[in-house]
Amino acid sequence: MKALPYASTADSHIAHLVRRHRQHSSPLAAIGPYLYLAPAMILVAGFLLYPALDTAYLSLTNAHGVSQPKFIGFENYAAFFTDPAVITSLENTLVWVIATLLFPVGLGLAVAVLVNRIPGENLFKSIFYLPYAVSLTSTGVLWSFILSPYGVLNAFLGAVGLGRWAISWLIVPPANTYAMIGATTWQSMGTNMVLFLVGLKSIPAEPVEAARVDGAGNWQTFRSVTWPLLRPFTAIVVAMAVINSFKVFDIIWVMTQGGPYRSSETLAVTMYRDAFVLFQSGYGSAIAMFLSAIVISLTVVLLRTSLREEVA
Amino acid sequence: MVAPRRPHRRSPTAWAATVLASLLALLWLTPLLFNVMNAVKSQRDFMQGSALSWPHSFALWSNIAYAWTTAQLGPGFVNSLVYASVGAATAIVVSALAAYALAVLRIRGAFVLFFVIYSGTIFPFQMYLIPLYKAYLSTGLYDTHLGLILFYSAIATPFCLFVLRNHFSTITPEVREAAQLDGCSRPGILWHIYLPLASPSAAVLFLFQFTWIWNDLIFGMTLASSASVRPVMAALATLRGVYGGTDVPAVLVAALLASVPTVVLFFILQRYFIQGLKLRAVG
Numbered sequence: 001m002k003a004l005p006y007a008s009t010a011d012s013h014i015a016h017l018v019r020r021h022r023q024h025s026s027p028l029a030a031i032g033p034y035l036y037l038a039p040a041m042i043l044v045a046g047f048l049l050y051p052a053l054d055t056a057y058l059s060l061t062n063a064h065g066v067s068q069p070k071f072i073g074f075e076n077y078a079a080f081f082t083d084p085a086v087i088t089s090l091e092n093t094l095v096w097v098i099a100t101l102l103f104p105v106g107l108g109l110a111v112a113v114l115v116n117r118i119p120g121e122n123l124f125k126s127i128f129y130l131p132y133a134v135s136l137t138s139t140g141v142l143w144s145f146i147l148s149p150y151g152v153l154n155a156f157l158g159a160v161g162l163g164r165w166a167i168s169w170l171i172v173p174p175a176n177t178y179a180m181i182g183a184t185t186w187q188s189m190g191t192n193m194v195l196f197l198v199g200l201k202s203i204p205a206e207p208v209e210a211a212r213v214d215g216a217g218n219w220q221t222f223r224s225v226t227w228p229l230l231r232p233f234t235a236i237v238v239a240m241a242v243i244n245s246f247k248v249f250d251i252i253w254v255m256t257q258g259g260p261y262r263s264s265e266t267l268a269v270t271m272y273r274d275a276f277v278l279f280q281s282g283y284g285s286a287i288a289m290f291l292s293a294i295v296i297s298l299t300v301v302l303l304r305t306s307l308r309e310e311v312a
Numbered sequence: 313m314v315a316p317r318r319p320h321r322r323s324p325t326a327w328a329a330t331v332l333a334s335l336l337a338l339l340w341l342t343p344l345l346f347n348v349m350n351a352v353k354s355q356r357d358f359m360q361g362s363a364l365s366w367p368h369s370f371a372l373w374s375n376i377a378y379a380w381t382t383a384q385l386g387p388g389f390v391n392s393l394v395y396a397s398v399g400a401a402t403a404i405v406v407s408a409l410a411a412y413a414l415a416v417l418r419i420r421g422a423f424v425l426f427f428v429i430y431s432g433t434i435f436p437f438q439m440y441l442i443p444l445y446k447a448y449l450s451t452g453l454y455d456t457h458l459g460l461i462l463f464y465s466a467i468a469t470p471f472c473l474f475v476l477r478n479h480f481s482t483i484t485p486e487v488r489e490a491a492q493l494d495g496c497s498r499p500g501i502l503w504h505i506y507l508p509l510a511s512p513s514a515a516v517l518f519l520f521q522f523t524w525i526w527n528d529l530i531f532g533m534t535l536a537s538s539a540s541v542r543p544v545m546a547a548l549a550t551l552r553g554v555y556g557g558t559d560v561p562a563v564l565v566a567a568l569l570a571s572v573p574t575v576v577l578f579f580i581l582q583r584y585f586i587q588g589l590k591l592r593a594v595g
Binding site for chain 2: 032033034036037039040041043044045046047048049050051052054055058111114115117118119120123124126127128129130131132133134135136137138140141142143144145146150151152154155156159186218246247249250253254268271272275276281284285287288289291292295296299
């Protein structure tokens, strides 16, 4: 029992005594508080933590189909280096990460600066943010139609005389990956824009005005005043976007299922295909572990960065 | 600190920015526009015209009926309403109880226990899939409503606990001690004092977890298979595979229908969406 830090008033002292009396009055009282924790602990341990641990174990076995798994050490991990599916998948994942920084994040910043304090700002904000309310699965279906051979994009290219640019966007690599990045940009740019706008609004007016009085142009003001002051927000947006882009799954599964011939898979899709289409659960678990190692180390970096920003 | 609201810019560059933003906004709305335009076409109209052509028919209602019944989006839609509301509510209740134990009753080892539960937010979903699938098959939870509700409640819990625990620890202990003196029991204090005080957080959490569960594809696809159990996004993904080449307008209608609840919530609760996004960003 901890001493009360504010036990100066008589009232709280009495409360303290009352509580002590209650807590020692029955044996149930000692475990009572833990009962409040039990449902959450059971749910999380049973449905999240146990599966995660089991995946870690399975990744060291040759589990597949129905046969009894055998312990094989790190063989699954060693097999990554010679598996063309994993190598292509890793390359695609890196393309997703870089493209996510360029488009949803970079464009999000540009649009935030563009619409900040212009007439109709709230309307623009809603329009760009609206696709975020459309799920990634729906986005995938809608964009599959736009990008299909006789879809909106090719019809448009034909109509403006660029018919020879029309291709089967979702069939030809690497265009299929870029096309899906385009769809993702449409869906998620708005969230980054909203976070950057929050950042822009939090910048005090004085330094910006001071720079203008000193004769700095728009670009100069942005580069030497706004951008440095926005840094804490940029750090969070970038970190979140990078972590999410490593985990991209829904939109690829809906638009190409990682195909054709596994050409547009990312790590999350490769894991799903190996585990649930090819029934290689041991190998699939090893890919899941690999993906987790990347994502968790990035999360740690994010937490440390945002903590440091808070202290500074 | 929120900076005082500044007036709109009125310079020529501001007008140039408005024009540019309008063009970009138009570009952002175009995909939705063409999807809606093609979603209302009859199958025949769609096959005859180009994707850009204006609809000559209005088959929205029959397309909805087709997507809902024949293509079996309907059961998925209803299932997801149940999963998302029951799952989000269960997670909040379970988290409120746990947050009370951790932040108010200050049980021994509170921080470690919190961290154990919170670690449920750091893994990519691929870490859960294979063992869950196997365990669901062997326990009979596979392809059942209960199985999905339990899982969605579990996966929503760590983040709810994070937010509610933070909220509870900002409430001064004197409030509780005063209530105790008045003879209020432990569950009574949680119910009458802490929950009402945390209800704004709980509302944002409910909205966010509802949306998350509604939009989930991968777990719905892995833990259920039949049309009567699988959630809406899994139904939609199957639909695209089965009907995607044949009845495009119906598939487009299905994709739009599946987004209706989240888009409606978005318009009603836009402010909270942004608040929730900020919660996420700092969480």
